[in-house]
Amino acid sequence: MxxxxxxxxxxxxxxxxxxxxxxxxxxxxxxxxxxxxxxxxxxxxxxxxxxxxxxxxxxxxxxxxxxxxxxxxxxxxxxxxxxxxxxxxxxxxxxxxxxxxxxxxxxxxxxxxxxxxxxxxxxxxxxxxxxxxxAGQTLAGEVEVDGAYFGGHVRPANEKENRRDRRLAINQSGKRQVVVVGRERGGESMVVVAKSEAKGGEVIAASIHHMSTVHADEASHWDDLHAKFDTRRINHSLSYSDGIACTNQAESFFSRLRRMEVGTHHRIAGKYLHSYAAEASWREDNRRVSNGGQAMMVAGAAMAxxxxxxxxxxxxxxx
Structure with missing residues (x-):
């Protein structure tokens, strides 16, 4: 091996x-x-x-x-x-x-x-x-799109009888935001932070080349992709990949971002969420670059x- x-x-x-x-x-x-x-x-x-x-x-x-x-x-x-x-x-x-x-x-x-x-x-x-x-990039080829929500945590009440289902939207704090990612297979990725996955998806779709093949899950707001792209859908309640469609590359990005939130920063929500999401996107795109190469890339970008x-x-x- x-x-x-x-x-x-x-x-x-x-x-x-x-x-x-x-x-x-x-x-x-x-x-x-x-x-x-x-x-x-x-x-x-x-x-x-x-x-x-x-x-x-x-x-x-x-x-x-x-x-x-x-x-x-x-x-x-x-x-x-x-x-x-x-x-x-x-x-x-x-x-x-x-x-x-x-x-x-x-x-x-x-x-x-x-x-x-x-x-x-x-x-x-x-x-x-x-x-x-x-900034200003265009995604092309095989592109996977997906979204995940961050922030809006509601602390449970002390007494059991006062606790409610925190999954319900009415119990959210109003600070929850979604990170939507568009990721080329074997290429670059871009992220957008929005209040809803549908709004973020519109921004991502506008940055995808019209000849691309787009992979998405079965959420209804991705239905509009069929009018613009060769679109393939995957039902995650049945499988994560069916040989035709999958969004595993997008899920890999969210896995890294979740681990950043839980294991390193503990809180990445709020007005700086896009900064952390962009960092996770950069790390995913350059994960096969040596650490010396990564350091020079970041230093060069900072100096420019x-x-x-x-x-x-x-x-x-x-x-």
């Missing part, structure tokens, strides 16, 4: 030991190469695009010879205003991608010896960069992202 990829040495190409052994200068050079790949790590002014700059080595900054603008390797990126060293920043990314079911902010804060607030915001910035990779308007100054706004 062949060894599973995740158990092989090919899945382990980068470690924390390697990161801290390389030192701050090599970590800084790595971020420069990720930011300015087209110039082989040489600085490019983010304001005017000039390639000529003075090197302010004492502060790891540059000054543009054309417009005089001073900038650093993280200026204008999702890491703008960072205080962590480049070694710690790379280590944080390494810790983040190594968690098969995600990494909690509390664990990251202990591993890096930083405040919980720092780890919380940094992790969400990385999730935002992950989500931006899937704009300043986060949601997370920059998050705790200052809260205060």
């Amino acid at each position: 062949a060894q599973h990829f995740l158990l092989s040495s090919k899945a382990r190409t980068l470690s924390l030991k390697t990161i801290y052994q390389m030192g701050e200068d090599k970590a800084y050079a790595m971020f420069r190469n990720l930011r300015w790949q087209q110039a082989d790590g040489e600085p490019i002014c983010p304001r005017c695009g000039c390639l000529d700059a003075y090197d302010i080595s004492s502060r790891r900054k540059f000054q543009c010879k054309a417009c005089g603008h001073q900038y650093s390797v993280t200026s204008g990126t999702i890491f703008a205003g960072r205080k962590l060293s480049f070694t710690d920043l790379l280590a944080a990314i390494m810790l983040f991608v190594n968690g098969a079911k995600g990494v909690s902010a509390l664990q990251m804060s202990r591993d890096l010896d930083v405040q919980y607030k720092t780890a919380f915001v940094l992790a969400h910035k990385l999730r935002e960069a992950m989500a931006l990779e899937d 992202s704009r300043v986060s308007r949601q997370w920059k100054g998050y705790w200052q706004r809260a205060a």
Whole structure:
């Protein structure tokens, strides 16, 4: 029997030991190469695009010879205003991608010896960069669609006679949301968070190529798919796969997301549900990529992202 990829040495190409052994200068050079790949790590002014700059080595900054603008390797990126060293920043990314079911902010804060607030915001910035990779994509080929509900938990009453069936919609807290996923077989996936599976399904269907074959369960709101796609349905009360249709790839995504909720984060509902769903989607899509490759993908996506308007100054706004 062949060894599973995740158990092989090919899945382990980068470690924390390697990161801290390389030192701050090599970590800084790595971020420069990720930011300015087209110039082989040489600085490019983010304001005017000039390639000529003075090197302010004492502060790891540059000054543009054309417009005089001073900038650093993280200026204008999702890491703008960072205080962590480049070694710690790379280590944080390494810790983040190594968690098969995600990494909690509390664990990251202990591993890096930083405040919980720092780890919380940094992790969400990385999730935002992950989500931006899937923006505007179109699904094609064999596509599976499904939805699962998260949040809206109602705590049972203390006395038995006061308890009600919490499965009834009338007993929900009003905070329950559905995560709808569209997943190519052997390809990419995308997620949508909505109040109902039908609404989320409409958004997913709009991002599927019209020549695709779509697999769904027997829920009535998926009936509209027949008018747009070659659609195959599976009745889960009878089987999970009948040789023609199945949504096992979509269920695999929900399995990972549920384990993230139960075993790592304990609560992923609310306004940040999409961030966690996008993270689980990214992890599913890149599960056969080595951890070093994953780290470079996340770091590259973060360096290509704009300043986060949601997370920059998050705790200052809260205060």
